[in-house]
Amino acid sequence: MTRYLTPSKLCVLWLIDLYLAGHTALSARLSVLSFIAARVHVAGAHNANDIDQLTEALTGGASDLLEPLQQWPSDVPGRNVYDMLLQRLWRLDGLDSLHVLFDQLSERITALAASDKPRTGLSRASPLGQYIRRCCVEFTRLQFADSQALWSAFVTYRAPTYDTWAHRNPVDAAAALAEGDVLSAGLESPARHGLAQPTNTAEAYLSTDDTDTLLTFSIHQLQKLGTRLPDSVKGKLQLWMRDQWDSGVQSLQHFLAFFEHWKAGQYTMALESLHRYFDYSLVAKSGSDNMRVYYQYALLHLSVLHADFDCWEESVEAMDECIATARENQDTACLNFALSWLLYLREAKPANHYSPFGTVSGLGGAGGGEQDEIVFLKAKAKETKHWSLLSSTLLDESKLDMYRSGMTARALEHIAQSAYLNMQHDLRTLMPVANLFGGASLDRLGQAHLAVRMYEDVDATHGKQSPITDRVRASCRLAYGAAQAGQYAASLRMLGDLASSARGVLKLEQRITGFTFLAQLTRSLRQGDLRAADHYFAQLLPLRSFGDPEMDFEVGLLEIDLLLQRQEPERALKSVNAHIRRLKGIASADIAHRLHFLVLKARIFALSGQPTKCFSIALRAASTARRHTLIPVLLEALAVLAAILNDLFEFGAAREICESALPWIYETRQVKLLAQAFVTLAEAHVGAAGHACTQGSGEQAQHMRLAEAQVERSREVYAGLEDRSGMLECLIMRTQLARWRKDDASVAQADALYMQLLADSPETDTGISGH
Template sequence: MPRYLTPSKICLLPLIDLYLSGQTASSARLDVLHFIASRISIAGGHDGNDIDRLTESLTGDASDLLKPLQDWASDIPGRNVYDILLQRLWKLDGLDSLHVLFDQLGERTRAVPASDKPRTGLSRASPLGQYIRRCCVEFTRLQFADSQALWSAFVTHRAPTHETWAHRNPVDAAARIAEGDLLSASLESPAQNWLAQGTERVDTYLSTDDTDTLLTFSIHQLQKLGTRLPDSVRSKVQLWMKDQWDSGVQSLQHFLAFFEHWKAGQYTMALESLHRYFDYSLVAKSGSDNMRVYYQYALLHLSVLHADFDCWDESVEAMDECIATARENQDSACLNFALSWLLYLRQAKPASHASPFGTVSGLGGAGGGEQDEIVFLKAKARETKHWSLLSSTLLDESKLEMYRNGMTARALEHVAQSAYLNMQHDLRNLMPIADLFEGASLDRLGQAHLAVRMYEDVEATYGKQSPISDRVRAVCRLAYGAAQSGQYADSLRMLDEVASSAMGVLKLEQRITGFTFLVQLTRSLRRGDTHAAGYYFSQLQPLRTFGDPEMDFEIGLLEIHLLLQRQEPERALKTVNVHIRSLKGTSSADIAHRLHYLVLKAKIFALSQQPTKCFSIALRAASTARRHSLIPVLLEALNMLAAILNDLFEFGAARDILESTLPWIHETRQMKLLAQAFVTLAEAHVGAAGHACIHGSGEQAQHMRLAETHIERSREVYASLEDRSGMLECLIMKAQLARWRNDDASVAQADALYMQLLADGPEAETGFLTT
């Protein structure tokens, strides 16, 4: 395999000579120069457009690649630039003519006397001069067998243009065929073979430089998107690297394998591939300076790999050594990223191995708090104009404000600053994660409809250009939110669709599987099928060890609901206390999670007929949630307080609380909480009718009518959620109200619906229901 030259690059050389000779029309010179410059620059480019052009030049033929030249006129009337270029290409009739072409072009890059015309010479430092000089040097270095292979590939690459050239130059074409069998065979056979192969031709003539560029771009995409190579792309890359023995590209092969093994969950193979990559890199880049640079980046990748497999102590140790090496080498980019990653490690696992550097801010002489560390990183990012570090640090600060301090409004402000930086500096990799943070902030403020739009924006706006982990996280939140509203089929469909794009990435597959089981467990609990719920809960147990706080919290909530449905309040209370103690002892725990468990603790006491014990717990949770603007937790606590007030015969206060919170509950889209609020409000009206109204009065009848209306609305919500226990409870209450009115027809209808629900599935556990 040659190091640089390919047939498409050889086709570009006569075009450069044609441009330098002034054989293009004056109106077309700028277009021709732009065409040449775009083809020269693709070898060093790593963005999407450059890679598309490079792939086109490697897989296309001369007729496709040179087709734009047909639109530009030459200095010969009736001929365009494409015709003149074909004439030059078909003058090449063997390796000797190729040597002559390189000799002629080499003369242009040598020193040019001042008396020569400017267009006959070419500056050695110009992009065209550098391109010609490199082509000449690489052609001189080719061995004879490689030169023959290059010529054969060039003949095949040029063959599709034979018909056009022969039509425009019939005399030259006839003369070429009449010169002899050997020459005609060299002209006719490649064309016939190419036409016979047609669109099924897959052989590609690649150079080492092209392979290096494609592999580097592939690795860049894997780093940015966090995915694996598709099977079709992997087969092409393996085909390109089959005959590649260059040590630099060998190191890239192992680096590509490192990402493949990492995302596939193959920890040992990923470590081995990483070691091989940097071993080959050190051999290819000899010198102590390069060795130190490669060593610190090896430690950086090693730390990230350890953290992804929950080896936190090893990750901190590798990152400490990386920081020390980066400081010694004065590599600010690597140092800033390593400091940011160390801050993440300390937040993710505070109990892990302590860093010898103490805190990040201690490196700069500042204080020891996490807020000081964030200020230090933000200052360093602004000094070095490392905008991606500044944006990610703002998101870390938002997470700290949201989880630790509970200041949701301030967290949303930091997210807005990060989003502004992303837009200003085109940080596309960080845009989806900023949307996820904004959606989480809006969820905590009770704006569920806006949060859903932010999660949908990840797929609708960025699509496949966003990291696959962010897309999966957004879809999982959308699916679980849909399941909370009773849309179980849509939820499972969304998870199935995103599973195809995350196939082969172990962490993401586990996350999708976990949320699928969460949806199934939620539906089973609402249908009253405790056996199915127990099975799904057992399947979720291994996923609790993966260190995902969001999934672990949801599993914990559903575990308590499962214990309550099994009529095991003692075990449920012990489980809640364990969660509360663990969250109190963790500095990075989310305050909203602890408040959720406090509300559940109050609910357990209420179901156990101990309203005085749960009143102070629910009131404390509501007060804390209001202070931190945690609207969903506040609404759950207020609904719990209203139920407790009903038990304490404070029906007017309970009714006032619920009537003021119902609009908020509608906005948060918590359908289960909405149904419970309607039931509690109906109980408050019934209590007021029995204790605060004169028997047989119109006020009493009005309270009973309102109670019946609220119970029916609650039953409709429970029906949309497929919550059998809730529907059964509502039907019992409707039958009791109908008996109070002496309405035998309504009683019979409610009893019929009740018996039909019992016959449709397993009987719901009704021993511990909110009353």
């Protein structure tokens, strides 16, 4: 493998010489220059997700490289730039022609540098000038055997273009046939120019510099996007680096292995690769200053690795040492990032955190509160113009406002500021996470349709340029929202498609698996299949140990639903109380989660026939949710409160609450809550007809007709959710209302539907038939 020069670089040099000689049309000069710039800086011309395209660009043949030039005309009528370049390439008749090429390019730069008068040409300091100078230096360093190998590789590299050149230059091709011993220069006959296929693999077209570019680009992909390398790219990199013993390449190789093992969930192997990366870095860089720089960044990665595997104490210790080293070396960028991570560690596991530095803001002489720490980090980010730190700190502040203080409007303001910084400074990796925070805040405000658009925007707008973690989180929320709305097939299909993109990343695979089980458990509970629900719940239990608050919350809700369907309200109440106590003990817990469990506690008391005991609980939860603008929790509390008022014979108040809450429920897209609200409203109308109306009056008949209409609407919603329990309850109410009207046909129809649902139920002995 050569050090720098490859056949593709020789083709680019000839194209530069063609451009400098003015053999391109005026209309195409800018396009050709852009093409040259993309080849000179090949890594900068590809996005972080285009690792396969970058590999193809570095290892592809001459046809792949030069064919785009066919679209641009040259200064010769009837000829494009591709024709002119092929004509030049096939004039090369031996190794001495390469010396002529480099001499011509060197003269162009030298002539311009020696001239005192301003003139057009190529400056030594320009990007093209630097590229040519390096190629000339690398060519002079080549030994004769290496130069000969480079020429042989070039002859093989240009061979696939022989047919095109011979078709457009028949005179030159005939001359080549007549003087084959001159033009072949390593090939037995000129005819083999068109027939020969590359005898070597891609290593003949790749240099050590290209390997370093691919390796650095791959590390950038792993570090920024959180994904893993494709197997084909990883295999090629391992093959190309096998015979390289340069310590710098060895260092990057182990750094690449560190990210690969980390995402694969191989904790021990990741630690070993990180230690080897640090050791080889010390060998590659001499001097204590370089050693310290590598040391502090190795500690930073070590702390992140420990945190990802829930080793919180080890993570804090590594981060403390990283902060101390960064302060000693006055590395502001590393220090600010480490302080931001220290704040995250304190929020994630406050009980396990003990740092000799105290709090983050304590390092700068500020107070000890979390708000003061965020102010400190924002000031430092603005001072050093570290915009990514400022954007992430604003998102941390919005999270603090949402979860702790309950100020969703203020949180949205910080999210908008972060999004503005992301667009202003092109912080593409932070744009998706800002969408996730924005969607979560809109969900809390009851704007479900806007939240869905925010989640969809992560993949539709940012696509593969966004970190895969953010894409998986957004897609999981969309899929679980579809399952909540009764679209189970679409939800599972979405999660199945997502699994292929996250294959090999253990944490993300576990998250996708968890949400798949959540969607299946939701469907099983609504269909009354308790045997399947027990199975899916058993599969979800190990996932609760991963410390994901979102997953743990959803599993807790479904566990209580499962206990209620098993007719075990005592165990359900104990589980709710346990969740409330645990959330009270966690300072970083979401206030919406605690209020949600309070509403569930009130619902359990109401189902147990104790309305007076749960009225104050539901009222307190509704009041707190209204104060913090938690619209979904407020609506659930109002639905429970209306059901309690029905049990307390306050039918007018229950009807007013339901009628005022229904438009909001439609906006929040809580489909099951909508069905429950219709049932509660029907019960309120029936209660009003029986207690507030004269027997046989028109007002009583009107209330009963309204009740029957609400029951039917509820049954339709339950049917869309495939909720058998809800449909059976609605059919029972429909039967009773039809008997009140003495409509035997409607009674028979409702009974038939009821018996059909019972026959189709997976388990008829689980208490469902007792509705």
